[in-house]
Amino acid sequence: MEFFRIKKDIPFMRHALTFNIISLITFLLAVFFLATKGLHLSVEFTGGTLIEVRYPQAAELEKVRGALAEAGFTDFQAQNFGSSQDVLIRLPLRSGEDSNKQGEQVLAALAAATPGAVKQRNEYVGPQVGKELAENGAMALLVVVIGIMIYLAFRFEWRFSVSAIIANLHDVIIILGFFAAFQWEFSLSVLAAVLAVLGYSVNESVVVFDRVRETFKKVRGLTTPQVLDHAITSTISRTIITHASTQVMVLSMLIFGGETLHYFAMALTIGICFGIYSSVLVASPLVMWLGVSREQFINKQKRVIEGANEDGAVV
Amino acid sequence: MNRYPLWKYILVAVALVFGFIYTLPNFYGHSPAVQVSSAKATLRVDDDTQKRVEEILKEAGIAHNGIQLDAVGVKARFANEDIQLQARDALQKNLNPDASDPQYTVALNLLSASPRWLTALHALPMYLGLDLRGGVHFLLQVDMQGALSKRLDATAADLRLQLRDKKIRYASVSRDKDAIVIKFNDAETRDKARAAITGLQRELTLTQTDLTLTAALLPQAMKEIQEAALKQNMATLGNRVNELGVAEPVIQQQGADRIVVQLPGIQDVAQAKELIGRTATLEVRMVDESASASGLTAGADVFPHRERNGEVSRVVVKKEVVLTGDRFIKASSTFDQNHQPAVSVELDTAGGNIMRDVTSKNLKKLMAIILFDRGRGEAISVATIQGEFSSQFQITGAFSPKETNDLAILIRSGSLAAPMEIIEERTIGPSLGQESIDKGFYSTLWGFVAIAVFMMVYYQMFGVTSSLALAANLLLLVALLSLLQATLTLPGIAAIALTLGMAIDANVLINERVREELRAGMPPQAAIAEGYSQAFRTILDSNITTLIAGLALLIFGSGPVRGFAVVHCLGILTSIFSSVVISRALVNLIYGRQKKLAGVAIGQVWKPGVAVTTVAGKK
Numbered sequence: 001m002e003f004f005r006i007k008k009d010i011p012f013m014r015h016a017l018t019f020n021i022i023s024l025i026t027f028l029l030a031v032f033f034l035a036t037k038g039l040h041l042s043v044e045f046t047g048g049t050l051i052e053v054r055y056p057q058a059a060e061l062e063k064v065r066g067a068l069a070e071a072g073f074t075d076f077q078a079q080n081f082g083s084s085q086d087v088l089i090r091l092p093l094r095s096g097e098d099s100n101k102q103g104e105q106v107l108a109a110l111a112a113a114t115p116g117a118v119k120q121r122n123e124y125v126g127p128q129v130g131k132e133l134a135e136n137g138a139m140a141l142l143v144v145v146i147g148i149m150i151y152l153a154f155r156f157e158w159r160f161s162v163s164a165i166i167a168n169l170h171d172v173i174i175i176l177g178f179f180a181a182f183q184w185e186f187s188l189s190v191l192a193a194v195l196a197v198l199g200y201s202v203n204e205s206v207v208v209f210d211r212v213r214e215t216f217k218k219v220r221g222l223t224t225p226q227v228l229d230h231a232i233t234s235t236i237s238r239t240i241i242t243h244a245s246t247q248v249m250v251l252s253m254l255i256f257g258g259e260t261l262h263y264f265a266m267a268l269t270i271g272i273c274f275g276i277y278s279s280v281l282v283a284s285p286l287v288m289w290l291g292v293s294r295e296q297f298i299n300k301q302k303r304v305i306e307g308a309n310e311d312g313a314v315v
Numbered sequence: 316m317n318r319y320p321l322w323k324y325i326l327v328a329v330a331l332v333f334g335f336i337y338t339l340p341n342f343y344g345h346s347p348a349v350q351v352s353s354a355k356a357t358l359r360v361d362d363d364t365q366k367r368v369e370e371i372l373k374e375a376g377i378a379h380n381g382i383q384l385d386a387v388g389v390k391a392r393f394a395n396e397d398i399q400l401q402a403r404d405a406l407q408k409n410l411n412p413d414a415s416d417p418q419y420t421v422a423l424n425l426l427s428a429s430p431r432w433l434t435a436l437h438a439l440p441m442y443l444g445l446d447l448r449g450g451v452h453f454l455l456q457v458d459m460q461g462a463l464s465k466r467l468d469a470t471a472a473d474l475r476l477q478l479r480d481k482k483i484r485y486a487s488v489s490r491d492k493d494a495i496v497i498k499f500n501d502a503e504t505r506d507k508a509r510a511a512i513t514g515l516q517r518e519l520t521l522t523q524t525d526l527t528l529t530a531a532l533l534p535q536a537m538k539e540i541q542e543a544a545l546k547q548n549m550a551t552l553g554n555r556v557n558e559l560g561v562a563e564p565v566i567q568q569q570g571a572d573r574i575v576v577q578l579p580g581i582q583d584v585a586q587a588k589e590l591i592g593r594t595a596t597l598e599v600r601m602v603d604e605s606a607s608a609s610g611l612t613a614g615a616d617v618f619p620h621r622e623r624n625g626e627v628s629r630v631v632v633k634k635e636v637v638l639t640g641d642r643f644i645k646a647s648s649t650f651d652q653n654h655q656p657a658v659s660v661e662l663d664t665a666g667g668n669i670m671r672d673v674t675s676k677n678l679k680k681l682m683a684i685i686l687f688d689r690g691r692g693e694a695i696s697v698a699t700i701q702g703e704f705s706s707q708f709q710i711t712g713a714f715s716p717k718e719t720n721d722l723a724i725l726i727r728s729g730s731l732a733a734p735m736e737i738i739e740e741r742t743i744g745p746s747l748g749q750e751s752i753d754k755g756f757y758s759t760l761w762g763f764v765a766i767a768v769f770m771m772v773y774y775q776m777f778g779v780t781s782s783l784a785l786a787a788n789l790l791l792l793v794a795l796l797s798l799l800q801a802t803l804t805l806p807g808i809a810a811i812a813l814t815l816g817m818a819i820d821a822n823v824l825i826n827e828r829v830r831e832e833l834r835a836g837m838p839p840q841a842a843i844a845e846g847y848s849q850a851f852r853t854i855l856d857s858n859i860t861t862l863i864a865g866l867a868l869l870i871f872g873s874g875p876v877r878g879f880a881v882v883h884c885l886g887i888l889t890s891i892f893s894s895v896v897i898s899r900a901l902v903n904l905i906y907g908r909q910k911k912l913a914g915v916a917i918g919q920v921w922k923p924g925v926a927v928t929t930v931a932g933k934k
Binding site (some may be wrong): 003024034052061103104118119120121122123124125129133136137140143144148151152155171183188189191192195196198199200202203204206207210234235237238242244245246247248249250251252255256259260261262265268296298 | 454455459584585736737738739740741742743744746747750751754755757758759761762763765766770773806808812813815816817819822823824825831853856857858859860861862863864865866867868870871872873875876877880883890901
């Protein structure tokens with residue numbers, strides 16, 4: 001079986017401008033949603049209390065809300081979590097009061113009004129912890145971006161490193177844009193997924209760039225767009241099969257993983273889909289416009305021969 | 316050309332055997348157990364306790380699967396949770412007749428159910444995180460400002476005494492936020508005081524304005540106080556958590572001023588919170604000998620005193636408190652001049668002065684050390700004052716060396732050095748934990764099956780080797796996690812699944828490359844060699860970028876994210892090995908020996924321009 005029977009190199013670069021305009025529009029949309037709606041941050045980042053209770057029968061949300069309102073809670077959220085029996089209650093931090101007692105107060109209120117509630121999970125995050133987590137998250141993103149840029153610049157060339165990072169950061173923004181647009185909960189595990197995707201889709205650019213370098217070295221007389229087309233075409237089969245395999249695993253998490261892994265798997269799904277697109281069709285045109293050319297690799301080779309490196313023995 | 320030297324095959328075999336052995340305990344899992352440990356620092360669990368546990372279980376007619384004694388206590392295994400609960404109740408009833416004053420902690424526990432030979436190899440099941448086994452997680456913020464204020468208050472009291480001792484008249488000594496302000500009436504006294512204080516208090520730095528001296532703590536001293544406060548709070552927490560009956564509590568420092576407390580299996584959060592926030596105190600008081608003799612205890616306090624022979628006597632002490640626990644700086648077990656076990660303690664200066672004063676006036680009289688805990692006092696030591704002493708002295712009594720050791724711990728960790736606040740709390744019910752394990756397990760299983768089936772259909776024999784390599788990757792990853800006793804959380808399971816999904820990339824790269832070389836007309840053997848060597852560099856590059864992301868998560872992540880990052884990083888390492896070395900070993904075993912290899916089963920290799928050619932096929 002073989003899915004991809006491509007006779008000639010597909011002229012991706014002829015449509016480079018179209019691709020970049022498409023991604024620019026998606027990107028701007030994502031930024032728009034982030035700016036207008038903002039991220040729906042989880043309790044881990046904002047601080048507050050989260051309680052998950054299970055009822056032996058389907059939970060009556062109205063009663064739960066009524067009981068909480070009666071107990072003097074304001075600005076809370078109560079919704080089903082995974083099944084009709086499970087209810088997730090979120091409470092914001094209350095200034096001045098002893099917020100870490102809220103969990104017990106909620107359970108007491110629920111026990112009186114809606115008997116049968118069993119506490120499944122309770123999380124309380126104080127204000128300073130949430131702030132730190134958000135800061136650390138931003139820091140982690142920054143370190144990943146810098147680390148990858150340095151590695152790619154060292155391993156390939158600055159043009160590759162810059163375009164790979166731009167292409168993949170654009171993925172990150174788009175994932176965040178989805179979370180903002182649909183107001184999905186952005187939790188720590190989603191952040192982990194976003195960073196994992198960043199590392200993963202840079203892979204994709206690396207594979208294509210590797211081919212670009214190889215083609216520049218091996219084949220003479222091709223223009224830069226032709227080299228890029230060839231590199232993308234010859235790796236496209238692998239690109240799609242790899243991502244499909246990873247996506248199968250993520251899909252399995254989406255189906256079997258339950259509510260806790262839902263948004264984690266969701267972030268990965270978006271990341272994988274846009275990862276293919278951006279690392280192939282956004283990064284490559286960027287490399288082209290940044291002015292990559294055969295000379296950059298040929299010169300490198302000559303220098304290497306003087307150094308009698310293992311690569312140098314090729315020609 | 317596609318042959319591995321023998322050592323490489325051996326390497327692969329060793330890795331697989333290692334993976335198998337260390338993964339194995341996870342299939343046995345844990346068996347329910349009951350753990351009996353001492354609830355009092357003065358009580359030890361030893362062989363006799365083990366015999367008692369055996370007898371109690373025998374009497375109650377409860378069958379067990381083995382009893383063992385280790386550093387923590389006596390542990391008995393049972394066939395299922397029902398028997399475990401029965402055994403817990405029976406032991407609780409017999410070992411702690413007085414429920415309000417428990418002698419032993421009887422806790423439910425999980426022990427590795429693997430055979431002994433595996434345990435001997437340190438092959439244990441993965442340690443399950445709280446989100447998978449249920450329990451409470453607290454993050455406590457130690458109020459360092461409180462610790463410093465407390466210390467400054469004590470130092471201010473010291474200064475008053477010292478200045479008085481040196482006959483230096485001061486107008487006032489008071490604490491103002493982070494400093495002690497000492498006011499004088501004239502410049503001459505101020506200078507004298509300055510010289511005196513500089514000589515006596517090495518941890519203070521003095522500044523002078525008019526007739527006022529301002530003493531602040533040196534940064535070094537502040538750091539030491541904070542470190543000591545954190546350590547003492549952790550020790551105190553450890554003692555308290557023992558009373559909760561938690562089998563494997565985790566008490567760890569996080570950052571400079573935070574403590575993580577994890578109590579697996581605990582559901583009563585309110586009780587746990589109450590206990591953690593409790594402030595136990597130590598007091599030194601004089602025994603009221605006239606009241607003891609006459610039996611008239613009005614105007615005095617009576618406390619129980621457990622003596623060495625196990626009898627509980629009553630001690631009548633005066634209401635006046637000589638010293639409180641925060642005057643104790645150090646305590647350690649030692650031996651006195653008669654080679655009898657004793658506890659050597661050290662007081663701060665003010666405490667030492669008080670002690671000298673009191674002891675000189677009360678020679679040959681009895682002094683008691685009382686521990687107040689949950690509103691109940693107990694005399695932990697009653698001893699005769701043998702001579703005048705001040706800041707350093709020994710507490711002697713009818714102690715065994717073990718008891719002095721425990722007493723020293725008690726004195727050291729009797730109370731919290733600084734107040735603490737809960738800044739993060741997570742409670743996970745036990746049923747939720749099992750559900751999460753199942754969900755994670757099935758996600759990984761079905762994802763794996765789907766990938767393996769696809770690979771085998773699409774790449775045929777190379778798909779089989781890729782799938783086997785992926786299985787080996789899973790085996791090695793689980794083995795490594797078990798060996799390191801890393802804590803497995805739900806995000807960790809998700810990371811295992813994701814790592815497998817990403818690891819297949821390497822094999823797809825290799826297989827595609829081999830196909831490509833075949834398409835270009837290379838003979839099969841050369842195509843395999845070329846495919847692997849060309850793909851390797853790409854695999855390395857792409858895994859390194861993923862590893863950078865994983866490491867950043869490991870460094871900056873906390874809690875669940877860290878669990879994800881650990882698995883992710885380890886998974887990248889195992890996947891490089893298995894997808895390159897193990898899959899190659901398999902391919903070499905299958906194809907490498909054939910000198911004239913006509914074709915390989917890697918699925919159809921389509922060549923442009925030729926209608927339909929099946930190059931693939933065995934031999």
